[in-house]
Amino acid sequence: MSRKLALTAGLLLVSTAVSVAGDRPGQHFITAWDLNGDGVVSLEDAREQRANVFAMFDENDDGILDPAEFEVLAEHRAADAAQHGGGGRKHAQMGRGMGLEFNDGDGNGVVTLEEFLDGTARWFALIDSNGDGQITSDDFAP
Numbered sequence: 001m002s003r004k005l006a007l008t009a010g011l012l013l014v015s016t017a018v019s020v021a022g023d024r025p026g027q028h029f030i031t032a033w034d035l036n037g038d039g040v041v042s043l044e045d046a047r048e049q050r051a052n053v054f055a056m057f058d059e060n061d062d063g064i065l066d067p068a069e070f071e072v073l074a075e076h077r078a079a080d081a082a083q084h085g086g087g088g089r090k091h092a093q094m095g096r097g098m099g100l101e102f103n104d105g106d107g108n109g110v111v112t113l114e115e116f117l118d119g120t121a122r123w124f125a126l127i128d129s130n131g132d133g134q135i136t137s138d139d140f141a142p
Helices: 002-021 027-033 043-057 067-084 088-097 113-118 120-127
Strands: none
Touching: 027 043, 043 067, 043 113, 043 120, 067 088, 088 120, 113 120
């Protein structure tokens, strides 16, 4: 559990820095998900960060996200959106891509890490509006 608390604290620190520093569309997301700091979120960044999200919300460390854990994830996303001005169609697409139905590949009502990571490319495509294989603030422009 201490690993999860450390990860949560790290994400909150990133969120605070972004709310002060960024005013470009999607800057909050890019800062939190861009692992090498080049201003671009790659598919590899997204896959690694989704693994981190999975670990953070797998509260009982059983290697599965169940409906209750997905509810906690949704609540966290909603609070983050309220704090950082998230909303609209893009935010809804991103949220859907982090949900149970989107990631439950075998339809059994729970999601394994493998299923969650398998959903990364489809989720990434929802955000990558121009289809160039990278996520930048251009992908968040109205």
